[in-house]
Amino acid sequence: MMTVKGIFTALVLWAASLTAHAAVTESTFPVNLVGSADSSFSAGISRNITAAGLFTDTYTFASLAAGWYSVSAVLSTRATLDSVNIDFYSISLNGVAFNLRKTPQGTFADGFELGTLPQQKFEGPLVMVVTGRAGGALADGSAIGAGYSGTINILPAPVPEPSAALLMLTGLGAVGFMARRRRRQ
Numbered sequence: 001m002m003t004v005k006g007i008f009t010a011l012v013l014w015a016a017s018l019t020a021h022a023a024v025t026e027s028t029f030p031v032n033l034v035g036s037a038d039s040s041f042s043a044g045i046s047r048n049i050t051a052a053g054l055f056t057d058t059y060t061f062a063s064l065a066a067g068w069y070s071v072s073a074v075l076s077t078r079a080t081l082d083s084v085n086i087d088f089y090s091i092s093l094n095g096v097a098f099n100l101r102k103t104p105q106g107t108f109a110d111g112f113e114l115g116t117l118p119q120q121k122f123e124g125p126l127v128m129v130v131t132g133r134a135g136g137a138l139a140d141g142s143a144i145g146a147g148y149s150g151t152i153n154i155l156p157a158p159v160p161e162p163s164a165a166l167l168m169l170t171g172l173g174a175v176g177f178m179a180r181r182r183r184r185q
Helices: 004-021 161-185
Strands: 024-032 042-049 055-058 068-078 086-093 099-105 108-123 127-134 144-156
Touching: 024 042, 042 055, 042 127, 068 086, 086 099, 086 108, 086 144, 108 144, 127 144
Parallel strands: 024 055
Antiparallel strands: 042 144, 055 127, 068 108, 068 144, 086 127, 099 108
16 A cells, blocks of 8 residues: 555656656747848748757847837748657747648648748737747657748838828818718708
8 A cells, every 4th residue: 555655756756757748948039130122121030959849939020120010921841750840839929829730741740830920010029939849759858850941021011191190080070070960960
């Protein structure tokens, strides 16, 4: 019959084994943006992972000035073996989730994974977070050669001219006046 001390020891060992396998590798990368003549920016993102396990990668775009930006992005990975496999769990930019899609590659069920973010507006600074598992079913810490890559495109969001804003407010006022006038009749 097990004693209380034996049961407690077994529970501690079991809990330790769970946390040993759940270690997450966290990395932060500053992204260097390349500017163009039309005031847009772009960057290539590429990450190689050499040990199997869970990961969280954070990308910062600190070189952007505060303001609004129109952003689109895509990340992808391709694998036919566990030793080069990456499973995306989530990808987000300032908390907005990317659309994730998995496609079979030969006999590998999730051989091609694609994360896309359609063009939408964000307020800077921008932070992208990628979480997932590298190495498929291989034991944590196993040597692998997995990676993912992608691009991000950033455009300054258009700011309306003061005269355009005044014209819009005048139009809204006229519509409101007409609606009120019709209601009285």
